[in-house]
Amino acid sequence: MKQATAANHCDIKAFCCPKSGNSAEEYEDAWAHRRAPIPAAVRVAVADGATESSFAKLWAVLLAESFVRSELADAEFFERLEPARRLWRRRLAGRPLPWFASEKAAQGAFAAFLGVQIDAHQNRWTALAVGDCCLLQVDNVGKRMRVVKAFPLQKSSQFTMSPYLIGSRSNGDLLDERIQISKGSLRDGDMLLLATDALAAWLLKQHEDGRPLWNWLYRKLGTPESFAAMVAYGRKNGLRNDDFTLVRVIHHESPVEAKER
Amino acid sequence: MAYQAEISRKNPGCFLFLVDQSESMEDPFAGAESGNGKRKAEELATILNKLIHNLSIRCAKSDSIYDYFHVGVLGYSEESCKPALGGELSGRSLVPISELAGKPLRIEERTKQSDDGTGGVVDQTVKFPVWFDPYWKGGTPMCAALKDATKVVETWCEEHPKGFPPIVINITDGEATDGDLVAEARKVTAVNGEDGSALLFNIHLSSTAGPSIELPGDASKLPDEHAKALFEASSTLTPFMVARATELGLPATENSRGFIFNAQPLHVIHFLDIGTRPANVRLR
Numbered sequence: 001m002k003q004a005t006a007a008n009h010c011d012i013k014a015f016c017c018p019k020s021g022n023s024a025e026e027y028e029d030a031w032a033h034r035r036a037p038i039p040a041a042v043r044v045a046v047a048d049g050a051t052e053s054s055f056a057k058l059w060a061v062l063l064a065e066s067f068v069r070s071e072l073a074d075a076e077f078f079e080r081l082e083p084a085r086r087l088w089r090r091r092l093a094g095r096p097l098p099w100f101a102s103e104k105a106a107q108g109a110f111a112a113f114l115g116v117q118i119d120a121h122q123n124r125w126t127a128l129a130v131g132d133c134c135l136l137q138v139d140n141v142g143k144r145m146r147v148v149k150a151f152p153l154q155k156s157s158q159f160t161m162s163p164y165l166i167g168s169r170s171n172g173d174l175l176d177e178r179i180q181i182s183k184g185s186l187r188d189g190d191m192l193l194l195a196t197d198a199l200a201a202w203l204l205k206q207h208e209d210g211r212p213l214w215n216w217l218y219r220k221l222g223t224p225e226s227f228a229a230m231v232a233y234g235r236k237n238g239l240r241n242d243d244f245t246l247v248r249v250i251h252h253e254s255p256v257e258a259k260e261r
Numbered sequence: 262m263a264y265q266a267e268i269s270r271k272n273p274g275c276f277l278f279l280v281d282q283s284e285s286m287e288d289p290f291a292g293a294e295s296g297n298g299k300r301k302a303e304e305l306a307t308i309l310n311k312l313i314h315n316l317s318i319r320c321a322k323s324d325s326i327y328d329y330f331h332v333g334v335l336g337y338s339e340e341s342c343k344p345a346l347g348g349e350l351s352g353r354s355l356v357p358i359s360e361l362a363g364k365p366l367r368i369e370e371r372t373k374q375s376d377d378g379t380g381g382v383v384d385q386t387v388k389f390p391v392w393f394d395p396y397w398k399g400g401t402p403m404c405a406a407l408k409d410a411t412k413v414v415e416t417w418c419e420e421h422p423k424g425f426p427p428i429v430i431n432i433t434d435g436e437a438t439d440g441d442l443v444a445e446a447r448k449v450t451a452v453n454g455e456d457g458s459a460l461l462f463n464i465h466l467s468s469t470a471g472p473s474i475e476l477p478g479d480a481s482k483l484p485d486e487h488a489k490a491l492f493e494a495s496s497t498l499t500p501f502m503v504a505r506a507t508e509l510g511l512p513a514t515e516n517s518r519g520f521i522f523n524a525q526p527l528h529v530i531h532f533l534d535i536g537t538r539p540a541n542v543r544l545r
């Protein structure tokens with residue numbers, strides 16, 4: 001009998017590295033991916049803990065994990081964050097902190113978030129975002145790969161140092177107004193890139209300047225070393241110093257791992 | 262291009278505060294928010310404590326604090342200028358923010374009202390560290406203070422040649438008694454690193470009543486000659502600072518100077534970038 005699984009439709013690889021000058025322990029982004037409970041779908045998330053907040057790594061991890069373990073792919077996901085918030089608070093409870101750390105923790109941690117559900121059966125994706133982590137969809141049809149979608153930001157000039165982010169303390173902020181949702185369709189060979197802000201801005205800038213890296217990302221990026229080489233090249237060519245996270249998803253319309261059993 | 266250097270623990274920024282402790286600071290402060298018979302010296306102490314407090318919170322990271330900045334306070338009164346931090350930090354011109362945060366003179370407990378999450382307010386006890394107490398005596402040797410500031414920033418730039426240029430913030434009622442403050446100010450801002458020259462901002466606490474003025478682009482609306490001289494002595498904001506000030510709701514333009522008249526200058530410490538700042542964190 002012929003059997004296909006959702007994961008068979010997507011080749012997923014994740015790459016990351018900390019800000020130059022920081023240790024690996026100080027990396028504050030997070031990423032996660034998981035086959036969703038509904039058939040033939042995968043869920044992928046990236047989150048970027050804000051430098052100017054405390055315990056941001058923990059919050060970024062909780063956000064990314066919450067998304068991939070959830071079944072929600074709409075604004076309701078953000079209404080169901082209380083368990084993650086509770087976990088964040090619990091991890092800090094009773095911890096002796098000096099006055100400045102205690103006051104900073106009281107503000108909560110903040111992170112940008114992007115979650116994508118890929119419904120492989122229907123060749124469609126749905127993305128949720130708050131902040132400036134970006135989804136870039138690039139096709140692989142003609143000689144030149146085309147950007148089909150950039151979400152939620154479209155141009156490198158739209159990135160700022162003060163985006164609206166998701167807080168680990170629900171303090172009455174009007175999050176609804178900041179949630180962005182987008183949907184799109186997929187063709188065989190399409191590449192989805194989920195990137196944290198500095199990397200997304202730089203990839204878009206390279207594209208705007210006529211030096212796109214799409215082909216390289218599609219065909220050459222494969223190992224941590226190749227990602228490090230790209231970051232090293234970027235640092236000499238306008239890539240802002242930050243933590244970097246990139247999840248690359250390549251969609252295959254036919255179940256590539258379908259096997260006779 | 263100048264003023265692009267990244268601020269990090271390896272390459273920290275520098276804030277040097279010059280604080281007027283002359284006799285005229287005993288006079289009432291006329292600022293709209295904090296009038297009510299408060300002396301200028303008391304307002305100055307409140308401002309400085311809040312600035313150091315906020316800078317400490319800004320640099321706090323999980324259970325520690327990152328030395329993104331070194332901070333100094335020089336006080337000027339009578340005939341001289343000297344380091345004004347007290348306690349264990351006495352005599353020091355510049356101190357890493359972690360050490361400053363860990364060594365206030367005392368930590369007071371104060372009550373403030375905060376949102377209870379259901380539309381009401383509750384009294385909350387908060388810690389209020391104090392590094393600096395009000396003091397006033399004698400004349401206003403502001404030029405001597407600017408001379409000393411020039412020496413401190415020269416040394417800083419020699420030790421951190423690739424760093425973001427130091428920012429000197431002078432808090433005063435503007436009545437220098439020892440010379441031409443604009444000429445001395447020019448010497449501070451002539452000190453260069455590879456990333457540009459030092460910046461001088463002035464916070465004017467006046468007894469002259471009138472609306473507060475923040476980051477003006479010209480001196481036309483300033484109320485007196487002291488304010489105009491301080492405006493003249495102030496550096497033009499960098500493009501990043503103009504953008505950040507605009508984000509924070511201040512009326513900044515490309516000609517804006519680092520000059521504030523009778524207003525709280527807490528936004529100033531956010532003019533330097535140390536990484537992503539959530540837009541939804543309210544400034545205190």
